[in-house]
Amino acid sequence: MNRHIAFDRLHNFRDMGGYGGDDGRPVRWGRLYRSDSLGKLRGEDWERFLDLGVRTVIDLRYDWEIAAKGRVPDAPGLRYHHLSIEHRPYDQAALGPDVETGRYLADRYAEVAHDGVAELRRALGVLVAGDSAPVVFHCASGKDRTGLLAALVLSLLGVAEDDIIADFTLTELATERLLADWRADHAGQEPAWPGYGRAPADVMRFFLADLATTHGSVRQYAAELLRVDDELVAALRENLLEPARGGQPAERSTTAWSA
Numbered sequence: 001m002n003r004h005i006a007f008d009r010l011h012n013f014r015d016m017g018g019y020g021g022d023d024g025r026p027v028r029w030g031r032l033y034r035s036d037s038l039g040k041l042r043g044e045d046w047e048r049f050l051d052l053g054v055r056t057v058i059d060l061r062y063d064w065e066i067a068a069k070g071r072v073p074d075a076p077g078l079r080y081h082h083l084s085i086e087h088r089p090y091d092q093a094a095l096g097p098d099v100e101t102g103r104y105l106a107d108r109y110a111e112v113a114h115d116g117v118a119e120l121r122r123a124l125g126v127l128v129a130g131d132s133a134p135v136v137f138h139c140a141s142g143k144d145r146t147g148l149l150a151a152l153v154l155s156l157l158g159v160a161e162d163d164i165i166a167d168f169t170l171t172e173l174a175t176e177r178l179l180a181d182w183r184a185d186h187a188g189q190e191p192a193w194p195g196y197g198r199a200p201a202d203v204m205r206f207f208l209a210d211l212a213t214t215h216g217s218v219r220q221y222a223a224e225l226l227r228v229d230d231e232l233v234a235a236l237r238e239n240l241l242e243p244a245r246g247g248q249p250a251e252r253s254t255t256a257w258s259a
Contacts, residue, residue, distance in 0.1 A: 022158035039070035085116030101195035102202030
């Protein structure tokens with residue numbers, strides 16, 4: 001199954017539908033997308049994006065990244081939320097070749113999970129708003145910050161850990177194009193870190209295991225730090241999962257969830 005949606009300038013835009021969630025109900029197709037920077041959208045890519053009917057964009061990047069690379073263009077009915085979840089910037093391309101990809105990135109994700117609690121909680125609030133979908137959330141490459149939020153959302157939807165890890169590793173299909181973008185911005189250079197642009201399974205496996213060790217489970221982490229209660233989880237599942245077999249799609253919630 002190819003989840004990637006083809007764009008000329010975007011390399012890691014993909015649909016998160018189809019994963020089995022709570023009670024075996026799959027995530028709905030065409031409701032939730034993840035991506036690399038939407039600041040690259042223009043021309044025919046912009047028209048392709050508009051054809052998806054996206055209503056809401058969550059931009060997880062720093063202010064300075066948006067200033068340098070731009071943000072998604074304005075469009076009628078398109079809501080934009082800037083929620084920078086990472087608070088400790090670091091330069092992956094400059095890391096040395098002795099830095100082990102899985103352990104290093106999992107440790108950075110743990111920092112984001114604890115530093116960015118306010119922004120992550122607000123992101124979940126956006127996702128449960130009844131009129132938000134289709135939603136796309138993104139960072140620069142659609143791998144790290146985007147991967148963390150994707151793992152959190154899929155976990156709360158009841159998706160199996162193996163599927164969450166597999167979803168993370170799909171960035172590997174975009175690695176070469178992401179590297180080409182980096183080289184275009186750094187003429188004549190190569191990243192010092194062999195792990196740049198890579199998404200090995202160990203990154204997400206370590207991260208999820210660390211959350212479980214520290215908090216008991218991803219769900220408990222969300223409850224303790226993000227104040228995610230059963231009502232919010234139920235609303236998230238109502239918004240993003242297929243209805244139970246034989247049932248009808250539930251009426252969309254109009255509850256306003258705030259940070």
